[in-house]
Structure formats: C-alpha cells, structure tokens
Amino acid sequence: MNITVNVDEVTLDTIVRQGYDGExxxxxxxxxxxxxxxRLAAKREEWYELSRTVTExxxxxxxxxxxxxxxxxxxxxIQKTSLYGDPVGDPVTLRExxxxxxxxxxxxxxxxxxxxxxxxxxxxxxxxxxxxALRAEIAAEVAKAKAAVADExxxxxxxxxxxxxxxx
Numbered sequence: 001m002n003i004t005v006n007v008d009e010v011t012l013d014t015i016v017r018q019g020y021d022g023e024x025x026x027x028x029x030x031x032x033x034x035x036x037x038x039r040l041a042a043k044r045e046e047w048y049e050l051s052r053t054v055t056e057x058x059x060x061x062x063x064x065x066x067x068x069x070x071x072x073x074x075x076x077x078i079q080k081t082s083l084y085g086d087p088v089g090d091p092v093t094l095r096e097x098x099x100x101x102x103x104x105x106x107x108x109x110x111x112x113x114x115x116x117x118x119x120x121x122x123x124x125x126x127x128x129x130x131x132x133a134l135r136a137e138i139a140a141e142v143a144k145a146k147a148a149v150a151d152e153x154x155x156x157x158x159x160x161x162x163x164x165x166x167x168x
Contacts, residue, residue, distance in 0.1 A: 074098075 012029035019025045040047055077091035106122045118124060 010028065012027065012032070014028050015025045016028060016031065017026040040050065074094045077093055078097075079091045080088045082088050106120065108121045110118045110121075110124070119127070
C-alpha cells in the first residue's frame with residue numbers, strides 16, 4: 001500500500017492548527033516566533049547582543065530603502081517661487097540650492113564685525129581649529145618639559161643627599 005501526500009506550497013502564513021471558540025488559527029509564523037522567543041528566553045545574556053544586531057540591520061535596511069528617494073529629491077529640479085507662488089527664475093536642483101547656501105555660509109561675515117577684521121565664517125573656523133591644535137600641542141610639550149625638569153631635580157637632590165651621606 002502506497003500513501004502519497006502532496007503539499008502544494010508552504011509559507012509562513014500556512015495554517016497548521018485551526019482555532020476554536022474565538023481562538024485565532026495557528027500559522028507556521030506563529031510557531032517560528034514562539035520557538036525564537038523560547039530560545040531567547042533561555043539565553044538572556046545573548047539578548048542584548050541580538051537586540052543590537054537587529055537594530056543595526058533595521059537601520060541599514062531603512063537606509064537602503066530611503067537612499068534612492070533622497071537621491072531623487074536632491075537631483076530632481078524644483079521651481080523657486082515668489083511669496084505669491086509665481087515662478088521665479090529657472091528650475092534648480094536641491095543640490096544646487098544646498099551648494100549655494102553652503103557658499104553663502106562659508107563666505108558670510110560676522111554681522112557684529114563692524115571693522116571687518118574677524119574675517120569670513122570659514123576663516124574664523126580655521127583660526128579656531130588651528131588655535132585649538134596649537135594649544136593642545138603646547139600643553140603636551142609643557143607637560144613633557146615639566147616631567148623632564150622634575151626628573152632632573154630628582155636626580156640632583158638624590159645626588160646631593162648621597163654626597164651628604166657619604167661625607168658624614
């Protein structure tokens with residue numbers, strides 16, 4: 001006697017147990033989820049790492065899904081309008097608007113700089129970063145010099161104490 005069983009298609013939505021008296025049907029997805037929860041509950045120490053991994057995967061999937069829309073929005077032409085909605089000038093891309101605004105910020109002068117000696121935004125940022133880098137370097141060199149002086153004073157004091165002890 002031969003018994004043949006044919007299964008057309010099995011998916012996560014396939015019902016494996018029919019619900020009774022108001023219970024919902026149990027699907028393969030329900031059984032898989034229950035098994036995952038049971039295994040994770042048994043290994044609580046691994047939960048944090050798994051949670052972090054899932055979050056990273058979710059961020060990457062969202063980033064990949066959103067990136068084409070962002071690139072399209074940046075590259076698509078937009079029409080500038082007046083306060084009344086009338087078209088002004090030729091259509092431009094968002095990329096061009098961003099570059100134009102960046103140029104304005106970089107070349108902007110401080111509105112409170114009446115004499116004009118502070119320079120543009122870019123000049124002020126570069127000056128500040130150079131100043132911070134020099135401060136850090138100078139502080140490191142001063143610390144090295146202090147350590148060298150302390151070592152030398154320690155050697156001289158030790159030498160003087162040793163000489164005084166020998167002289168007695």
